Amino acid sequence: MDMTGAAYWLPIVWAVLAAMAIFIYIVLDGFDLGLGILFLAEPNKTYRNVMVQTIAPVWDGNETWMIFGGAALYGVFPNAYATILPALYLPVLIMLFALIMRGVAFEFRSRMHTQRMRDLWDVGFCGGSLVASVMQGVILGTLVSGIHVENNAFVGSGFDWLAPFPLFCGLAVACGYTLLGATWLVWRTENTLQDTMRKWSGILSIAMLVMIAGVSLWTPALHATYMQNWTDWPRILFVAPVPVAVIALAVVMFMALRRKVSRRIPFFCALGWFFLSFSGLGISIWPYIVPPGMTIWDASAPPSSQAFLLVGAAVLIPLILSYTAFAYHVFRGTVNEHSESYH
């Protein structure tokens, strides 16, 4: 393969962009899914409606980042797309089924004519959110564990994902998303519901810290290269401050929750944890897109494809982010059961 010029740089640019898109997806859809997981934990039906109201106008856009992820992978790293999806066939499809159930539940739950059916779609909303979150973690965990590839094609078993590390990652991601959901509701709701969510945020923060520690200790044990990646110069410069930052964020989080000083701080602390974990992951696997064998260059589409899409992305992604921000701005402010603002 030609490793000079565009064929070398474009995959790097796209890998950074793809990582950014995945992180945006986590930021936007994480709290959205987490809110769904918390749904059945809230027995009060009025509060459940308030919870849904905080995301109803924006959830379609959040989910679109997931579609973008699929499309970009298909166009920019087709070999990775064609390897990861067959390898993770069942978890991907289970995730999609779950996302379908929770997606339609948004519209269906309020339009059912009997309480029984409404309750049933509430279960669909919660269950779908939970399963989708767990599967995203499982997919990530399987990818990090390594996928068996020969001649640019998947040759492993269809059940490689049914292993301790991927399942642990599934639990970790679901736990993290739930924390994002709880802190989002601390930000966007009031009074009793907000107090309940503060309690949840505290419990989930502890769980999240345990999960982060678990994944961090487990990952370098999976492959020698991961360990090397963490301790090599200059990467160690990025790795070393991570535990300190995690603890610093924990201090801020618990202080904010206890003193109730700010609505937003807990949400951004939770996002901070995600950012640190996500960067740690990136540092571990770089420059592989399908560990242990396929690098971003192996997986790449020809430069003519990557360049064509990059031109559009450079112009359109900032535009997308700005009108998404506008939509959030229109629906800003806290929501409560008497909220008159949406009439």
Next chain:
Amino acid sequence: MGLVGALDPLFLARLQFAFTVGFHIVFPAFSIGLAAFLAVLEGLWLKTGRQVYLDLFRYWLRAFSIVFGMGVVSGLVMSYEFGTNWAQFSQKVGPILGPLLGYEVMTAFFLEAGFLGIMLFGMNKVGRKLHFFATCVVSLGTLISMSWILSSNSWMQTPQGYAIEPGTGRFIPADWWAIVFNPSFPFRLVHMALAAFLCVAFVVGGVGAWHLLRARRAGHAPTEAVKVMFSMAMWMAAIVAPLQILAGDTQGLNTLKYQPAKIAAMEGDWDSQSRAPELLFGIPDMEHETTRYKVEIPLMGSLILTHSLDGKVPGLKDYPKDQRAPSYVVFFTFRIMVALGMLMAVLGVYSLWLRWRKRLCSDVLLQRFALVMAPAGFIAMLCGWVTTEVGRQPFTVYGLLRTADSASPVAGGSIASTLIVFVIVYFIVFASGISILLRGFAQEPHVGEVGPDAHDPQRAASMQAAVSNTAAAGETGKDS
């Protein structure tokens, strides 16, 4: 075939893909037509200030939120299914089709999703003008999305602008302009856009007809909103249905030029001939290379396909056996599509005549006809897609990449089990969605109609439900 044949991974992958894409396409088509209709209604409301347009806008907006949501979730499946079911295809064609799909997401999906919240919930938050802008942007988004996906699909039918990489067999983009504007794209785009508009026009017409019939039974005059929507739908039928016949005809000419084997399969013709008849009916037999029980009109085949009585039309025997599409499928789907298209045009012309005689909203025959034809647009569209997709077989990229060489290394058992789950999940979702839509349509649009509202959706919906249940009970009482 037996069990072994039924568990053939390729067959299962095709079945699963056909099922999911067939389910999906209904919703984008509905959204494309409905978004344009909503933009027109809101525009008319802003321009004339007539309450009836706002009432209709809010009435159809409620259906739109359901339809759009179902389109998003079933579309999400599609963006991953290329990889799960067609890994080899994705690997070879991803460099070309992937960026097109990427542009679709960036220029259309985000636009739609970004402004949908404002369109659904924001009327009193952003003011009328900005809200109208949001509606127009959502509508524009649906049209942009359709353009990209039809460009991709058309490229698979009439590929150009590529080079094939030696060794890997990958398609490398050489000329993006040629790829996007491939020869069948403009025709297919127009045909599909008109199809989407017709789908919605006939649903709106059917709902209008239902309420006209109900009002007549109940012995009261139909409301203005019902009359306005029925009239608008009938205008669409009268203008767009004949246009669609023209568009279909030009697409047929294009297919004859670039995919003559597909035409031969659609027509059930085995021997190439001039002065060819048109088969009205027949049962194509692939094995014995003949079409049985033929009912034919002399010369019409040549006339329709070539616009000349002694034009030469292709026959399946011109092509090797392993390059023929299954005629026994496309022969029928094509005929159902055409027959429904003709019926739609008949309905449109009939409505014009009644409009001229000032009996548009009082003719019972037209109302019954329109009611029966409510799903006609969707059925015709699905038959059209089956015709063009099955007609492309046995290739995924016409003439270049075989379907058999496009599959994923996934075991038949995995595909079979997920296929069953797909059927169950889609049945639940489809049945619930359709029943919610139908229940909504069964209510008349009334003055001061409320659209979807982010404030306490459950309470608002249940109050509405209570009101409409009471109203429905009252009306049923009157009916019996």
